[in-house]
Amino acid sequence: MESIRRAAVDPRTLERSAARSGFQAPGGEVLLMPAADDRLTGVKLATIAPENPGRGLPRVQGVYVLFDSTTLAAVAVIDAVELTAVRTAGVSMVGIAALGGATGRAAIVGTSVQARAHLRLLVELGWCDDFTVHGRRAEAVEELAAYGRSLGARATSGTPADLATAGLVICCTSASVPVVPDTLAPDVIAVAVGSHTPTAAELPAGLFKDAQVVVESQTAATTEAGDVIQAVAAGTLAPDAVVELGAVLRGDVPIDPARRRIFKSVGMAWQDLAVATAVFESEISERG
Structure with a gap:
């Protein structure tokens, strides 16, 4: 939450992000939310399937992919729902x-x-x-x-x-x-x-x-x-x-x-990036 609070003062000076976009798929909607700063770039891919609860499946699913901003190599994949x-x-x-x-x-x-x-x-x-x-x-x-x-x-x-x-x-x-x-x-x-x-x-x-x-x-x-x-x-x-x-x-x-x-x-996409960065840095720190 603290990373969000800091960024929220004026996220436009800290992050590069695009507006949420999406498209229709046969089972519902696919949403994309990208954002980047000088160190990390992230993209959330989330799906909304309105009929899934009747199938015993989650209505919202997805992944968040985090990349190194310089090399653009993928460095982490995070559950987008969580x-x-x-x-x-x-x-x-x-x-x-x-x-x-x-x-x-x-x-x-x-x-x-x-x-x-x-x-x-x-x-x-x-x-x-x-x-x-x-x-x-x-x-x-x-x-x-x-x-x-x-x-x-x-x-x-x-x-x-x-x-x-x-x-x-x-x-x-x-x-x-x-x-x-x-x-x-x-x-x-x-x-x-x-x-x-x-x-x-x-x-x-x-x-x-x-x-x-x-x-x-x-x-x-x-x-x-x-x-x-x-x-x-x-x-x-x-x-x-x-x-x-x-x-x-x-x-x-x-x-x-x-x-x-x-x-x-x-x-907003910059908020996802702020949280994903905190999760990634915490994982790196725990690994020593």
């Missing part, structure tokens, strides 16, 4: 800290790998030990809640009333329509990480009214962050009210803990 889970949860934690930190009970919306990673990191950091879990399938909700309890946290199946009173709400779903109401607490921190297309939004447009809204980059916010794009289109969010995470981390933008605060993350 890397993305670590990256996404790490970026969320940076965003949560920048917005004032987790307070009170947290609500985890979704039961995916991402939901598990966020719950785990919140517990490991000591930021939260009281959770409600929200999802469509009762068995999946209970499984994630049981996982939280195995970490020593209090975790139960959540109700709509729990969402309305939570101090932190994290949405980690594949839904294309909002999964929470616009009646969350007036001082809540809401985090949305599950979508990265203009037509998909986990947060309703009404939630953005009078909120402080933070994104990874203005470019990503206007091209990929459906939650933000739809709120702007609905007139509940002014385009110039959206600020970048780096500006908050540098102290350029003050945060008001009495206001509703929203962090929308779509995931």
Whole structure:
């Protein structure tokens, strides 16, 4: 997470990366996310197969290949799903800290790998030990809640009333329509990480009214962050009210803990590279 925090101050000065690209395959979508710095170059190849859960297979799969930037020799292959889970949860934690930190009970919306990673990191950091879990399938909700309890946290199946009173709400779903109401607490921190297309939004447009809204980059916010794009289109969010995470981390933008605060993350290639570099350097160090 620290490598992400350092890079997030202004990733454009540290990394060379391209926008996410993709193409359709018979079974779904293939995504490519490349990035490079002077030492290492990485490319994430991720696949999304919507019908796989019915086959008993993961919906998202993939690999991350790391190269030496000078020789372009491959130096590591990393599981892309696990890397993305670590990256996404790490970026969320940076965003949560920048917005004032987790307070009170947290609500985890979704039961995916991402939901598990966020719950785990919140517990490991000591930021939260009281959770409600929200999802469509009762068995999946209970499984994630049981996982939280195995970490020593209090975790139960959540109700709509729990969402309305939570101090932190994290949405980690594949839904294309909002999964929470616009009646969350007036001082809540809401985090949305599950979508990265203009037509998909986990947060309703009404939630953005009078909120402080933070994104990874203005470019990503206007091209990929459906939650933000739809709120702007609905007139509940002014385009110039959206600020970048780096500006908050540098102290350029003050945060008001009495206001509703929203962090929308779509995931960026430089973040994957930051995490992959940390994993690679840790492995090299352990080998001596």
